[in-house]
Amino acid sequence: MIKQTISSYLYTYAWQTNEQELCRLEMRALFGFDVVSNILLASKKVEPSRSPFMRSRLDVLFEAENIAEIAHFAQNLVLGELTFKVLCLNKSDLGDMKKIQQNERHQVEREIGLCIQAEPDLTNPEVVFGLVWHDNRWYFGYYVEGEAIWFKHQQKPEMYSTALSTRVARAVANIAIPNPAGVRAIDPCCGIGTVLVEALSMNMDIVGRDINPLVVKGSRINIAHFGLQGEVLKGDIAQMTESYDVAIIDLPYNLFTHISVDSQFTIIKSARRIAKRVILVTIETIDSMVNEAGFEIIDRCVVTKGTFKRQVLVCE
Structure with a gap:
């Protein structure tokens, strides 16, 4: 040049x-x-x-x-x-x-x-x-x-009806890790790896984890499908001992799963223990739960799709 x-x-x-x-x-x-x-x-x-x-x-x-x-x-x-x-x-x-x-x-x-x-x-x-x-x-x-790399990731071999769109997942990864150099990140409830694929495609240092062995397998398949390399382990966030600079958590939804409010609170408390900074994606207003876990919400937004709303919370 x-x-x-x-x-x-x-x-x-x-x-x-x-x-x-x-x-x-x-x-x-x-x-x-x-x-x-x-x-x-x-x-x-x-x-x-x-x-x-x-x-x-x-x-x-x-x-x-x-x-x-x-x-x-x-x-x-x-x-x-x-x-x-x-x-x-x-x-x-x-x-x-x-x-x-x-x-x-x-x-x-x-x-x-x-x-x-x-x-x-x-x-x-x-x-x-x-x-x-x-x-x-x-x-x-x-x-x-610019190249719409996220668009290429829309067609995955493994799909999940409640997963984030690739556009939202890519933006969330950028919100969590705006300056990737030296930042270690984790998605401890990674599902089929929508956020992982976007983050890994931007050369972010991120690992995945999920309690469900089936979605762990699906996440690994999706990552490999796009020629990316990333670690995805099976395990409960509550049992984690390693710490990270930032965690990205798309909270399991009561609307689609049997997870209880107590279980959601356990996830948030565990995130407070393992990460200095957490990006939470939720379909419910959970401000009191986030504050009780010891976080402060420093920024936020709402993403809508028809009548369905997601909140993105930046917590420290």
Whole structure:
């Protein structure tokens, strides 16, 4: 890649209405703040393929109030033998900015492209530059498109009717482990491994565990199906002695299982013992139970699907 100074990063987002709260919770985990709009400017670099909501990242090289300044900057780019393409990303509404019509987008793409001293390639370029009109300024830089890896994980050999969707599971993994380096995680009620698959595909250090031998087997099959490597053991969370930095727990539901309130409380108390930080997913309001176990809920959101609601609680 060409050596240039990156000043900031501009991320574009898309979400379903029922998952906007989850998207913003993930933003807060990854960046330390959130935005209501579908475009976010930050100093932190995150791979767009990590998030199920992130569509692209622009590694900003230059910003200006008008396109002429961008064109002048582009004249000084040195690409050598590399081919390139310029894309205007305003093909839909971004924040308060309405989309730019196709003919106008192509016009600014050509204007900037003609200034770059290299060979253009609109089909298979080696470098893709992005151009965004946002908050009354033009932003120009390297364009990185996100890949919907979570979508590939939807079709598993082993399925479970009450499992989280892959989109929700991937976001929950990011909320639990925003900065994976040096973090040891566990999913002690892992079921068929939906969260494990998403976390392992992002190179997170996570292990699985479940009291049910059938779902343990299913989890192992799903992990192997996607070419991932991860440990899944059979066992009760109440009997665990090893500690972790974070635990992710999709609580068993009274609606679908015979688990009692006491059993749920045992899971939460055990999580308090084995992990410094816990992300709980629940279909019930369990604030008093969480507080009684010694946790403080520091952030939260609700994810809906029809009339079905899940709460995601960040507990420390």
